[in-house]
Amino acid sequence: MNLTVKTTISWLEKFDEKIQVNKDLLTDLDQAIGDGDHGINMSRGLTEVMKTLESKSFQTIGDLIKGVAMTLIGKVGGASGPLYGSAFLKMGAKIGAKEQLSDEELLEALKEGEQAIIQRGKASVGEKTMVDVWSPLLEDFSQETHINWEDLKVAAHEKMTGTKDLHAKKGRAAYLGARSVGHIDPGAMSSYLLFESLAETMMEGENNNG
Amino acid sequence: MNLTVKTTISWLEKFDEKIQVNKDLLTDLDQAIGDGDHGINMSRGLTEVMKTLESKSFQTIGDLIKGVAMTLIGKVGGASGPLYGSAFLKMGAKIGAKEQLSDEELLEALKEGEQAIIQRGKASVGEKTMVDVWSPLLEDFSQETHINWEDLKVAAHEKMTGTKDLHAKKGRAAYLGARSVGHIDPGAMSSYLLFESLAETMMEGENNNG
Amino acid sequence: MKKILNDVNAVVDEMLDGMVAAHPKELKRVEGTTVVVRADAPVKGKVGIVSGGGSGHEPAHGGFVGKGMLDGAVAGEVFTSPTPDQVFEAIKAVDGGEGVLLVIKNYTGDVMNFEMAGELAEAEGIKVKQVVVNDDVAVEDSSFTSGRRGIAGTVFVHKIAGAMAESGASLDEVEAVANKVIKNVKSMGMSLSPCTVPAAGKPGFTLAENEMEIGTGIHGEPGVERTEVLPASDIVKTLFAKVDDDLQLTSGEEVAVMINGLGSTPQMELYIMNHTLSKLLKEKDLNVTETIVGEWMTSLEMAGASISVLRMDEQLKELLAAPANTVAFKR
């Protein structure tokens, strides 16, 4: 199924829902190895994204995603604000005036987003950040022309839980040194929710369209 | 039995012991309706009194009691320091160069102490302070030439517990208004210990001397 | 009890030592005492001002020693009035020949101990006057009891009497302006949690998770009323209503206000209180000449705050704005 403006909105709505439901979980994860605000930050940001989507209408996926980026940059703060914000900004720029995206085009856009996160945050794979969901996940699917969304969801979940065993080198958890091991990275969890939302949206779309 | 320099010292030693044993109780009572330092204040003061008694020798009861007064004034602080200090100061002045005190003379000296407390603190009977032990107790025994110390001890205990039902008008407990009712006044408790120590010292002396 | 300390019986001594070590240009300690005085004390030809009380209210009182405020501060044990001999040492150390004003907070112990010290000083030929601060409207004002407590409003007395003394005024004049402040300043506080006197080792009272106490004293004395935890705006309205009730402020008047944290209340919360307080004052058409927010008269690590309002006139405005250079209060 191609991604459209409408399904992009569904994706973001689902992401918002999941963030709100998991707000306390994200906060708990961040309390364990950070400063305990990741749930609050993401919840505030997505609430604002929903307001943006309600108050404006977007003709192209690129504009929509850029609008989301600006809201995230302006409302989330912390480390995750600039990271998600930059990711969406670059994704939006890549997508441009398109009204539909094939799986391949979507993967390319997501890859742009991943690069933006790495550029902004300077973290590499294995440093226990959201990068440990984005990079290996997109790597796994980089050759696909048709994504099996169930597989992607499962893979994203694996990457997310995989951060548990890592020793943090970037972000606040790095200050904990070895004590960071044994906890899932909160940003990895919110990134998982992002990909899970996307996968579920795409699967619903496929089911509806037969 | 007449009070001598030696029995006065025994009295003070016993008082010190009781204060140290009841330090937490006094503090608890003061926490309920005051600021929670009465046990600490009295404990510090009596520890210093014991040091004074060790480091100096006194020829007369008056000098001894005055020495105690100066230590209390200089070491207790709070409301109880000036009150007990003034009481002992005036008692010492009244006793003067005597080396022995009959029960009558002792009662007279204690009466001076009571007057000093009232003069310094301006509290009357019924205002839930140490005055509610000193005044009615000395009044009860004012006609005696030979004190029954067991009776005095029992009477002092009664006066002390009697402060429980009073509504405080002086001291920190007064700020509590009606909420002060139901708690024994800490200064009444320490005053009871003072009289109890005196009574027990006198009874022991009587037993030893046949 | 969790505290950063060594020996519960040495807290006052070590605190004073650490304080004088930190501020050698500003403060010195009278040797062998619990008294700190201005490094340049006694100031010849100036009325001296001595205040103090139990410790545990820091920065009061040592933090207010310096040019334009106090000449000396006497520290008692935690929450326990200092003894007369210590107060007497302070009086002697700051007397510059023009006499000494004692600023006493109205607690039976403080009044008695400072009074006795005054008697000792007068016996040695030092002119001494005393003023007794009783700004806490939480407590009933009755001549049948010991009356109202002195709390954060005392800092206004220190500041204004200090400026008056610095201007070269006589002991009578300094006393008069101190009494003017006392008459015109009213305060009331509340607490969300108790504090622990080190030597006691346990909190002075307990409050349930949903309870607060209105009218708590600065020594952990229980307050006058216990309620559920109210929103900041209601807390401020409650405290201000009592203060205003007493001051009877009228439209167009000028006031200075203080929001004083009791120890562990973050500045964030104090400013949130002012968010409401400044509106209330505006609604009443009062002119705020100065708003002082911070921790001035604390109660160890108690959570809570008090509000003080001082009715101003031209003289008080000038004196409050006059320079002060103390460790904790600079102007």
Add this chain to the structure above:
Amino acid sequence: MKKILNDVNAVVDEMLDGMVAAHPKELKRVEGTTVVVRADAPVKGKVGIVSGGGSGHEPAHGGFVGKGMLDGAVAGEVFTSPTPDQVFEAIKAVDGGEGVLLVIKNYTGDVMNFEMAGELAEAEGIKVKQVVVNDDVAVEDSSFTSGRRGIAGTVFVHKIAGAMAESGASLDEVEAVANKVIKNVKSMGMSLSPCTVPAAGKPGFTLAENEMEIGTGIHGEPGVERTEVLPASDIVKTLFAKVDDDLQLTSGEEVAVMINGLGSTPQMELYIMNHTLSKLLKEKDLNVTETIVGEWMTSLEMAGASISVLRMDEQLKELLAAPANTVAFKR
């Protein structure tokens, strides 16, 4: 959670409102933002200095806005870096034509958000430089990680860079002296109890009644080691040893020190810490030019404290002693 507040989502807005209402002569708020600037901003011909970060560290950073320190402070949500647009607003509001220095505490979020703001400002033709404070020696200094955190030592950067800017220095000169301070200031903290972010509603970590944490960050980030509660003297020795290890102080050197309370630690305990610290410094034959004790960079109502040591030279001495007139820090 017991706090004096109205709406957990409005704490920053109400705080800023209450702050500006309290200090209208000193501060103004850039309308519609979480930025407070000097009442006279922008100061023509002077380099502007902007700092900020998450809220909950009061008096940092708004309390340091004023002549001789910061020109503007940006407040994020509690413990959350402010967003680039807010920082950009601050830059625009304080730029007096000579450019703006951003003083950033080294946290990934702060660095990224301030950096993005700097990019926005440069795109509009405003000269912007940034310095990143990383004084916390509790954290390993490694180029493979995000490096050390910025904590209380930041206040020295504010004060000294602020004095330099006030003197009319250029943006490069102000940047240079800020970096000199950063290179020479090291800090380390500890905590006895956690703090609660209002919107989170529960403490950031838990400590048993007999536990303390060494190396805790100012956002309630867990520290580097948990021990039983140590006496004040051992706490100070532990913290100072780590700081000294890094600074490698040698006999005869001059230092300025700061003992910073994290929120609910009474001043009494901070001075008790200095009782030991001043002795350690003397034993090492170090000359203390200034000791600053109080709450400067807090962590809401956390109990605990940090020690900062700044190696001095003539320039730093002069700039640290220069006048400053901010709400929280006056010289």
